[in-house]
Amino acid sequence: MTSILRTYLARLLPQLIALAAILIAISMTFPGFLNLEIQNGRLYGSLIDILNRGAPVVLLAIGMTVVIATKGIDLSVGAVMAICGAVAASFITSGHSLLETLFVTIAVGILCGVWNGILVAVLDIQPIIATLVLMVAGRGIAQLVTEGAILTFNDPGLIFIGSGSFAGLPMPVVVWLVFGILVALLVRQSALGMLIEAIGVNRQASTLSGVLTPVLLIAAYMLSGLSAAIAGIIAAADIRGADANNAGLWLELDAILAVVVGGTSLLGGRFSIAASVLGAIIIQAINTGILLSGFPPEFNLIIKAAIIVFILVLQSPRFRTAFAFLAVPRRAAKTTEQEAK
Amino acid sequence: MSPKRGIVVSGLDLPETVSMQASSDNILSAVRIDKGFPGTKALDKVDFHLQRGEVHALLGENGAGKSTLIKCLTGAYRRDGGSILLDGVDVDPRDTFDAQRMGIGTVYQEVNLLPNLSVAENLFLGRQPRRFGMVDNRAMNRKAHELLSQYELELDVTRALASYSVAIQQVVAIARAVDLSGKVLILDEPTASLDAHEVAMLFRIVRRLKARGLGIIFITHFLEQVYEISDRITVLRNGRLVGTRSTADLDRRDLIAMMIGRELAAEIRAVQPHAAEGEPRYRFRNYGRRGRIDPFDLDVRAGEVVGIAGLLGSGRTETAEVLFGAHRADSGTVEIDGRRVELSSPRAAIRQKFGFCPEDRKTAGIVGDLSVRENIVLALQARRGWTRPISRAEQNRLADLYIRVLDIRTADREKPIKLLSGGNQQKAILARWLATEPEFLILDEPTRGIDVGAHAEIVRLIETLREKGMSLIVISSEIEELVAYSTRIIVLRDRAHVAELGGERLTADQIVEAIAAANERRAS
Numbered sequence: 006m007t008s009i010l011r012t013y014l015a016r017l018l019p020q021l022i023a024l025a026a027i028l029i030a031i032s033m034t035f036p037g038f039l040n041l042e043i044q045n046g047r048l049y050g051s052l053i054d055i056l057n058r059g060a061p062v063v064l065l066a067i068g069m070t071v072v073i074a075t076k077g078i079d080l081s082v083g084a085v086m087a088i089c090g091a092v093a094a095s096f097i098t099s100g101h102s103l104l105e106t107l108f109v110t111i112a113v114g115i116l117c118g119v120w121n122g123i124l125v126a127v128l129d130i131q132p133i134i135a136t137l138v139l140m141v142a143g144r145g146i147a148q149l150v151t152e153g154a155i156l157t158f159n160d161p162g163l164i165f166i167g168s169g170s171f172a173g174l175p176m177p178v179v180v181w182l183v184f185g186i187l188v189a190l191l192v193r194q195s196a197l198g199m200l201i202e203a204i205g206v207n208r209q210a211s212t213l214s215g216v217l218t219p220v221l222l223i224a225a226y227m228l229s230g231l232s233a234a235i236a237g238i239i240a241a242a243d244i245r246g247a248d249a250n251n252a253g254l255w256l257e258l259d260a261i262l263a264v265v266v267g268g269t270s271l272l273g274g275r276f277s278i279a280a281s282v283l284g285a286i287i288i289q290a291i292n293t294g295i296l297l298s299g300f301p302p303e304f305n306l307i308i309k310a311a312i313i314v315f316i317l318v319l320q321s322p323r324f325r326t327a328f329a330f331l332a333v334p335r336r337a338a339k340t341t342e343q344e345a346k
Numbered sequence: 347m348s349p350k351r352g353i354v355v356s357g358l359d360l361p362e363t364v365s366m367q368a369s370s371d372n373i374l375s376a377v378r379i380d381k382g383f384p385g386t387k388a389l390d391k392v393d394f395h396l397q398r399g400e401v402h403a404l405l406g407e408n409g410a411g412k413s414t415l416i417k418c419l420t421g422a423y424r425r426d427g428g429s430i431l432l433d434g435v436d437v438d439p440r441d442t443f444d445a446q447r448m449g450i451g452t453v454y455q456e457v458n459l460l461p462n463l464s465v466a467e468n469l470f471l472g473r474q475p476r477r478f479g480m481v482d483n484r485a486m487n488r489k490a491h492e493l494l495s496q497y498e499l500e501l502d503v504t505r506a507l508a509s510y511s512v513a514i515q516q517v518v519a520i521a522r523a524v525d526l527s528g529k530v531l532i533l534d535e536p537t538a539s540l541d542a543h544e545v546a547m548l549f550r551i552v553r554r555l556k557a558r559g560l561g562i563i564f565i566t567h568f569l570e571q572v573y574e575i576s577d578r579i580t581v582l583r584n585g586r587l588v589g590t591r592s593t594a595d596l597d598r599r600d601l602i603a604m605m606i607g608r609e610l611a612a613e614i615r616a617v618q619p620h621a622a623e624g625e626p627r628y629r630f631r632n633y634g635r636r637g638r639i640d641p642f643d644l645d646v647r648a649g650e651v652v653g654i655a656g657l658l659g660s661g662r663t664e665t666a667e668v669l670f671g672a673h674r675a676d677s678g679t680v681e682i683d684g685r686r687v688e689l690s691s692p693r694a695a696i697r698q699k700f701g702f703c704p705e706d707r708k709t710a711g712i713v714g715d716l717s718v719r720e721n722i723v724l725a726l727q728a729r730r731g732w733t734r735p736i737s738r739a740e741q742n743r744l745a746d747l748y749i750r751v752l753d754i755r756t757a758d759r760e761k762p763i764k765l766l767s768g769g770n771q772q773k774a775i776l777a778r779w780l781a782t783e784p785e786f787l788i789l790d791e792p793t794r795g796i797d798v799g800a801h802a803e804i805v806r807l808i809e810t811l812r813e814k815g816m817s818l819i820v821i822s823s824e825i826e827e828l829v830a831y832s833t834r835i836i837v838l839r840d841r842a843h844v845a846e847l848g849g850e851r852l853t854a855d856q857i858v859e860a861i862a863a864a865n866e867r868r869a870s
Contacts, residue, residue, distance in 0.1 A: 196727050196735040199720055206715045213672060213710055214778065215696040215728035274715040 013279075020267060020283040023316050024290060028052075031294040038297070047170040051293065053178070059289030060177035061086065061236040061253065063282050065260035066267070067181070067188050068232030070281040071225045073264050076205040076273025077125060077132035079226060082233040082260055084143025085117045086253030089237030091150035094158050094247035103162035107238065114234020115227050117143070122223030136226075140257065147249035157246035167242025177239045181282075184235060188228065189278040198276075201225060205273025263288055266316055287316070373398045373433060373561040374419070374450070374530050380427035381414050383757075383765075388414040391428070392587045394580055396530060396561040401552060403564045403572045403593070405605055406582035407769065407797035412565055415582065416532055420445040420452050432529065451523030452532040459519055461508035466490035468507050469522050493521055497551050513544035517551060524555060531555060532563045537571060549575050567797060569598060581605055605798050624648065627817060628786060630669070633678035639664040640842040641677050646786070646817045651808060653832030654821040655857050661841035662821045663705055666790045669819065670702040671695040696729055698786070701779030705790040705821070707768065711775045714764035718756050719745035721763045722777045729782060748777035753803065769800030776807065787811065788819045793827065805831055825854045837861055 031051075032038040041050040065082045072079045089110045096106040117139060124135035158164075169176045192198035203211040204218055212218045233253070241247045261271075267284030269276040291312050295305045318324055374396040381389040389411045396402050406412050417423040419430060421439030430437050432448055439445035442452065459468045466487045467474070475485040490503040497517055507515055516536055524531055533552070537545045552575060556562055564576055572579060572593070579596060581588040581604040588604045596604075626645035634641035639661045646652055654662050667673045671689040680687050682698055689695045692702070704710035713721055723741045730736065736744075745759040752773040756766055763774055772792060779787060789808070793801045808831050812818060822828050828835055834848040837860040845860040 194735070196730070196732045199716075199724075199727065199735075200732055203713045203716060203720070203724055207709070207713045209710050210704075210713050211724070211728075213670075213692050213702060213704060214725040215693045216724070217693065217728070221732070 016268070016277055017280055017283060019319060020280050020287065023266075023319065024283060024287050027287060027290045027294060027312070031290070031297065035297055043173065046173060047175070048173050051297070053175065055286060055289050055293050056178045057175040058293065059286050060181050061240050061256055062259045062263055062288060063181045063285040064184060064232045064236040064239070065229075065253075065256055066263035066281040066285040067185055067278055068229030069257075069260040070264050070267070070269055070276050070278055071188075071192065071201060072132070072229045073261070073269055073271060074201050074205045074273055074276035075222055075225045076208070077222070077225065078136065078261065078271070079121060079229045080133065080136040080257050081117065081121060081139035081143055082229060082236075083253035083255060083257040084140050084147070085114055085230055085233035086237035086240055086256065087147035087247075087249050088117065088143050088150065089114045089234040090241035090247040090252045091147040091156065091249050093163065093238050093241050094156035095150050097158045097160045097163050098156060103160060106160075106163065110238055111231060111234045114230040114232075114237065116230070117233070118227035118230025119223060121230070122226035125226065126219040126222035144249060147247070147252070151247055151249045153249075155246050155248050159245070163238075163242050164245055165242075167239055167245070177243070180235060180239065184232070185278060185282050192278070197221070197224075202274050202276065205276075259288055260285070262313065266313065288313075371397050372431070375431040376415070376419060376428065377431070378428040379415065379418055379425050379430075381411075381418055381423060381425050388585050389418065389425075390585045392582065392585070394419075394587070395590070396563060397578075398561055399556050399559045400577040401556055401562045401564050401575050403566070403576035403579045404582070405565075405572065405579060405601070406588075407605060407799040410582040410605075410797070411585040412582055413534070413767075414585075416452065416534060416563070416565070420450055420532065446523075446526050449527045449529030450532065451527030451530070452534065453516065453519045453523050453536060454534045459507055459515065459522070461515075462506055464504050465494075465501055465507050465510070465518055466503040468518060469493060469503075469525070493525060494518070497521055497554075511544070513540050513547065516540070516548060520551065520555075524560065528560070530561045530563070532565075534565045535567070536564075537566060537568060545571065569601065572601075573598070602798055627683055629681040631679045631681075633668065633675050633680065635664075635668050635673055635676050638673055638841065639668055642836075642843040644669075644836070644843075646819070648785075648817055649812055649815045650833045651812050651818045651820055651831050653828035653835040654819060654838060655823075655825055655828055655835050655861070656838030657861060660838040662838055663790055664841060665836075665838065665843075666702065666704075666788045666819065666821055669695075670700055670788055672702070693728075696725065696782065699782070699784050700786045700788070701725070701782060701784035702788045703772070703775050703779065703790060703792055705794070707771055707775065712763045712771050715762055717760045718749065718754065718763050718766065718774055719759040721774050722748055722759075722781055725778045726781045744781050745777075748774075748780065752777055752780075752807070767797075769796035769804075772796055772804065773800065776804070784816065786817045786819075788821075790821045791823065792820065793822065793824065825857050829854050829857070 028039070035051075038051050041048055041052060043049070065086075069079055069082065092113050093106055093110040096109055097103070101109075121136050121139060124130045124138070125132050128135075166176050166180070171179045174182075192201065200211070200216050200221055203214075203216060204221060208218055236256075237253060240252050263285035264281045265271065265284070266287055267277060267280035267282070269281060288309075291309050292305070295308050300308065372395045376392065376394040378391040378393060379389050380387075380391060392411065392415060394404075394415065404412050404415070414423065418425040419439075421441045421444050430439075432450070437448055439448060439450065445452075460471070463471070466483075466489075469490045470486050474481040475489065476482055477485065487503050494501055494503065497520075499514070499517060501510065501514065507518060510518075520531065520533075536548060540548065549571075552562060552564070564572070566572060576593050578590060579593050579601065580590040581601070583605065624647055627648050628644070628646040630642070630644040632641045632643065642665070644652070654665060656662050664673070668675050669689070671691045671694050674690050680689055687694075687698055689698065689700070695702070708714075713724065716724075719741055722745045723736055726744070727736055742759065748754065749756060749759060754766070754770050754773045754777065756770060763771055766774065776792070792804050792808070796804070805827065808818060808820060812831070812833075820828065820832065829852060832852065834846060835852060835857060836843055837845040837847065837857060839861060847856050847860065
């Protein structure tokens with residue numbers, strides 16, 4: 006058991022170090038940054054704020070990780086967020102109950118995933134193109150649902166998902182924690198994780214070994230659609246309305262970045278849900294840190310890019326070869342792989 | 347085949363007898379080279395001396411350390427210890443480009459040029475002649491033409507490299523390497539995908555380069571070719587130097603003994619084909635797929651090895667794929683034990699206890715980044731479905747079992763399979779199917795590209811499985827080998843089954859005759 010824990014920690018070590026470094030850097034500039042306080046039974050503080058603000062990207066990254074592990078990519082998640090936010094808002098405003106609204110919204114998200122999955126798995130279209138279709142069309146669909154306006158709502162139940170709290174934590178944090186743990190358990194306690202990695206590394210060999218490739222591929226995109234639906238609900242609940250134009254805009258790129266920062270290769274194969282979640286939190290911590298620093302907003306994106314390049318350099322095989330003495334054993338094995346190529 | 351040696355070209359005084367010690371005529375010397383990987387010692391104080399104007403064969407089983415030695419010489423790997431002398435000067439190539447500049451050029455089995463560029467561009471990539479700062483295409487094409495004419499090649503150098511055969515591409519790669527480097531040429535399995543005529547052409551070029559004084563290292567699995575072209579032989583085993591001998595003084599039996607360290611060679615021949623008895627378990631009737639393989643009838647009994655022979659492109663692999671459902675049959679029926687079944691997909695075939703080791707290990711067999719353990723349990727796990735995971739303890743047990751039984755050489759079961767040598771990868775793929783306890787196993791070229799030792803072990807395994815009552819279909823281009831373990835042999839030509847040989851008629855001569863007769867019929 007301890008050895009499993011150790012390999013797990015070893016896998017997450019670079020991300021944990023990066024996150025710690027960023028948090029320490031911010032707290033040195035802003036001494037009160039790491040403070041946490043409890044008001045009305047709920048935790049408050051910048052750290053909690055990072056976890057809360059990061060919720061949509063964390064959720065998207067969870068689904069994106071599984072898709073990327075199959076050697077795919079899902080560009081449509083931002084648009085699916087917009088669709089789902091619009092669907093949730095229009096259902097709740099037209100008098101449906103919260104449960105019905107959530108059920109339909111999640112079904113719509115999964116349906117979007119099925120569409121992507123069929124294009125990729127059955128029609129054999131390259132994932133980047135296949136999901137580009139929905140990325141472009143999705144915002145149009147969302148606008149059709151909201152009829153071009155920003156649909157606002159006042160349902161306390163739906164708003165609670167965006168801004169309520171449970172067990173001292175903001176609801177969005179609770180949602181992604183529970184979802185992340187469920188997905189991680191699902192893929193690692195069943196054989197899904199290994200089969201998905203096998204498809205990502207070598208689809209042909211997996212199919213010849215009897216792996217149900219098309220079904221698993223569609224399932225991966227369905228999971229991504231489900232993640233986007235939950236993220237869309239949270240984003241809409243947060244602003245108490247559905248904005249078809251801006252909900253989830255460019256978040257697909259943040260989600261992909263989170264997966265990459267988490268160390269999962271875009272070439273498919275080995276993946277870690279926890280590492281991607283950490284990646285998403287790292288990105289949010291950078292965002293929050295830059296906002297706090299008071300730099301003019303024009304600099305934000307550039308500083309963010311610079312920090313991310315630095316993190317990616319830390320992860321690169323060349324860097325690890327040069328600093329092999331720092332590397333944990335598993336990493337060292339990976340480096341030799343690269344050399345063998 | 348008698349070794350052809352002593353080809354002395356006028357104007358060059360090659361020594362008739364080659365000395366075995368390191369001499370001043372060594373163009374390249376590797377002294378006490380060490381190289382380790384996590385968990386394994388790939389090279390242990392290996393000495394290797396290459397003389398000017400000799401073809402030096404570097405032989406050994408898969409995993410013996412040939413590739414590692416080559417990679418240390420060309421700077422692809424950093425050696426852990428030892429020194430490399432080129433022309434008597436200590437060198438330390440940082441990478442393959444560095445090695446090329448120093449004079450060590452390498453041509454790999456899979457041509458590492460750019461197929462979509464023209465022949466001329468491939469020859470001069472990175473050093474195109476320039477005029478007014480622009481690439482001077484006309485000068486480049488002219489120079490390319492001149493360069494290739496030294497190799498008796500008259501090509502349209504402006505055409506894409508991919509439009510030429512692998513053999514021509516191979517020669518272009520050699521021309522580039524020699525032009526760039528010019529002291530040492532390393533040929534890593536250059537003949538693996540060439541036919542006899544192309545091999546002859548390649549060897550003419552090799553002899554010519556040898557006459558020009560190049561030192562040539564030749565790596566291959568084809569022992570006939572070693573005797574045809576090489577002057578000396580160095581054998582590695584398990585990362586250690588076994589010895590360097592003059593080719594003329596080393597007979598084939600001793601060479602194999604050096605390579606595998608045991609008398610496996612004789613065992614291959616000791617296998618006797620047995621005629622299977624009883625009713626066929628598997629009856630394929632009028633089975634085929636348009637455009638891939640003409641409809642055929644095939645009966646297979648329990649405890650029978652049906653060999654499939656034919657020239658490349660005759661429909662061997664297509665037959666295997668249709669049998670396994672990888673390409674769905676569009677005509678005919680299958681009965682297993684008198685019961686009609688559908689083999690519409692690999693999954694359907696696997697449900698009927700079929701297994702299939704494909705010809706192309708790399709693209710269709712191994713899942714490279716995953717561990718040996720995961721590769722071994724993959725088919726079994728796929729059959730159980732994702733909801734019923736095999737416990738880690740059970741996975742470990744299965745992996746350890748097959749690593750031991752099949753003697754898969756790996757540091758441990760968690761090593762990514764792509765780091766294993768070809769023969770060990772093949773054994774792991776076999777283990778993947780054996781773990782599913784198959785009753786009908788299709789092996790497409792199970793012994794291609796693997797060394798003598800693993801070769802003999804796989805042949806023995808086929809025999810063991812047959813004795814246990816399994817039905818096997820084995821495809822091989824090595825007819826002698828097929829005859830050794832098959833109970834019957836199907837001969838293919840032009841995507842059709844043209845003959846079936848068994849009993850008395852099961853000889854290599856009969857097969858060659860059947861293929862030739864079929865070809866004559868086609869000609870008439």
